[in-house]
Amino acid sequence: MSDLVLWEVRNGVGHIILNQPDQGNVISTPMAHALTAVVQQASRAEIGAVLISASGKQFCVGGDIREFVQNREQLPALIEELLSALNPVMQTLVTLPVPVISAIQGNIGGGGLGLGLCADLVLASSKVFLRGGYSAIGLSPDLGSSYYLSRRAGAARAKYLLMSNRPVSAQDALRMGIFDELHEPDQLMPEAIKLAEELAAGAxxxxxxxxxxxxxxxxxxxxxxxxxxxxxxxxxxxxxxxxxxxxxxxxxxxxxxxxx
Missing domain, CATH: 1.10.12 (Lyase 2-enoyl-coa Hydratase; Chain  A, domain 2)
Incomplete structure (x- = not known):
């Protein structure tokens, strides 16, 4: 498997770690294939919970805009290829018969919203900012971003966030129900791991x-x-x-x- 997305099992918890920190963990074609392989691994593993996290300062900034620019003449075909691969991955991930937790340690936007908010329980750093991002480049949401924002914050609030592209603080996201827990940056991963291991030891x-x-x-x-x-x-x-x-x-x- 690629090192763009890491897979580890510790204490009954399957860890999915986005691992392209120097590029904000963008969802490029290689990242999509790496995520596919890891989620397939998770679906076969004997685990009690899954924890999604990311390396670096940002959780996931969304699609790889540089890849979009390089393929601007074939952009519809590129997006079709990406989502044909990733939509089944998202379906598999969210229907795993175990709790899925996400730990959002850094800023999140675009398709990263789908990856972070698809979890059953969403924990975040108190320093995080959330931003839609799509309409700023003339695109609509993907990877379930509009679905999970609407489920968590309501359709009216989701439309506001996705249309306006205004950044939302971690505290406001918690108040809206987008995040379930906030923790100080140095406590986020310990608390997320503790919760994931407690659930993995559950019924x-x-x-x-x-x-x-x-x-x-x-x-x-x-x-x-x-x-x-x-x-x-x-x-x-x-x-x-x-x-x-x-x-x-x-x-x-x-x-x-x-x-x-």
């Missing part, structure tokens, strides 16, 4: 059901959703983790869940 089957139920909630009416909840909790109750969790609660000890 993976129950967490998978929680993830699916919450992601699908807006697509169901109440009656259908209650039925989905009934099926999910019944499935959990048949798992050894349920028995272990109840016993641990009664015995006032930490539960020892399994990822089977």
């Amino acid at each position: 993976t089957n129950a967490l998978a059901h929680i993830k699916k139920l919450c992601d699908n909630a807006h697509g169901h009416d109440l009656a259908q959703h209650l039925q989905e909840e009934k099926l999910a909790i019944a499935d959990c109750s048949r798992h050894a983790n349920s028995r272990e969790g109840v016993n641990a609660f009664l015995e006032k000890r930490q539960a020892a869940f399994t990822r089977r």
